[in-house]
Amino acid sequence: MTEIPEHLRKRAEEARAKAAAAKGDGGGESTPAPAEAAPASEAESKIPAHLLERAKAARSKAAGASGDAGGGSDVATAPAAGGSSVATAAPPIAAGPGGHTQRLLTVVKSGSIQDVKAKPQDKVHVWPHLLSIEFVAALLCLGFLFIFSIFVNAPLLEQADINKTPNPSKAPWYFLGLQEMLVYFDPWMAGVVLPTMIIIGLVALPYIDFNREGNGFYTFKKRWFAITTFMFGFLVLWVTLIVLGTFLRGPNWNFFGPFAYWDPHVVLPLNNINVSDLF
Numbered sequence: 001m002t003e004i005p006e007h008l009r010k011r012a013e014e015a016r017a018k019a020a021a022a023k024g025d026g027g028g029e030s031t032p033a034p035a036e037a038a039p040a041s042e043a044e045s046k047i048p049a050h051l052l053e054r055a056k057a058a059r060s061k062a063a064g065a066s067g068d069a070g071g072g073s074d075v076a077t078a079p080a081a082g083g084s085s086v087a088t089a090a091p092p093i094a095a096g097p098g099g100h101t102q103r104l105l106t107v108v109k110s111g112s113i114q115d116v117k118a119k120p121q122d123k124v125h126v127w128p129h130l131l132s133i134e135f136v137a138a139l140l141c142l143g144f145l146f147i148f149s150i151f152v153n154a155p156l157l158e159q160a161d162i163n164k165t166p167n168p169s170k171a172p173w174y175f176l177g178l179q180e181m182l183v184y185f186d187p188w189m190a191g192v193v194l195p196t197m198i199i200i201g202l203v204a205l206p207y208i209d210f211n212r213e214g215n216g217f218y219t220f221k222k223r224w225f226a227i228t229t230f231m232f233g234f235l236v237l238w239v240t241l242i243v244l245g246t247f248l249r250g251p252n253w254n255f256f257g258p259f260a261y262w263d264p265h266v267v268l269p270l271n272n273i274n275v276s277d278l279f
Helices: 006-027 049-068 126-151 173-181 186-207 222-247
Strands: 076-079 085-086
Touching: 006 049, 173 186, 173 222, 186 222
Parallel strands: none
Antiparallel strands: 076 085
16 A cells, blocks of 8 residues: 555544544543644644634634534444443544545645746757768769779870870879969979968968857858858869869860860960060
């Protein structure tokens, strides 16, 4: 069986004692209440005051009603030795088992019941959401390159010959931007100064555009300066120079149109122009 809490047991004994006292006042002598039926304080019971007041009022009402009807319902029992009679009262009207008028199971504090609503989240974790998409994209690119390599051969030339220099002699595609800048600038500027400025600019860009609202968001509205600077330097300058050096530079590093024939005997004058002459 479930153990009854101490404060509820004390309240039940108190109620029974009060009911017996009320019956004794109306119909005869009453048995003294046990010492354990002393009223429990509100601090020990830890029950809100308004609930205790309601319980006391209900007990007083029930005790008054049983006291009014106690004179006609009591049955006197004479002892064998001829002593005084003991009044035995019927249980009060509308009372539960054991004479209880109320049963308090538990008291739930208002703070423990909360209506928790989940806030909408506009962010997702890198794993597995982002990495799974990148992994699938990498597999698709690998499959495309595998199928493409079956039908198109790699543009490999014959074995290098020291007596025969290819015309034009081009660097790997990722260095063609630097090779293209040699046409417009001095080798010191094109090979040392400008690449150093590019690296320093990329390192300093997060400190120049320090807007923290756009961290993790690829939105042009919040990171317009960083995105514009990077796209101008990468697409307009670097990628354009690579495409120009790969597809539009022919023999003798001359400029040829997209559909022009690369004639190695064509001689085109390359006139160097100082920037100071333009302004």
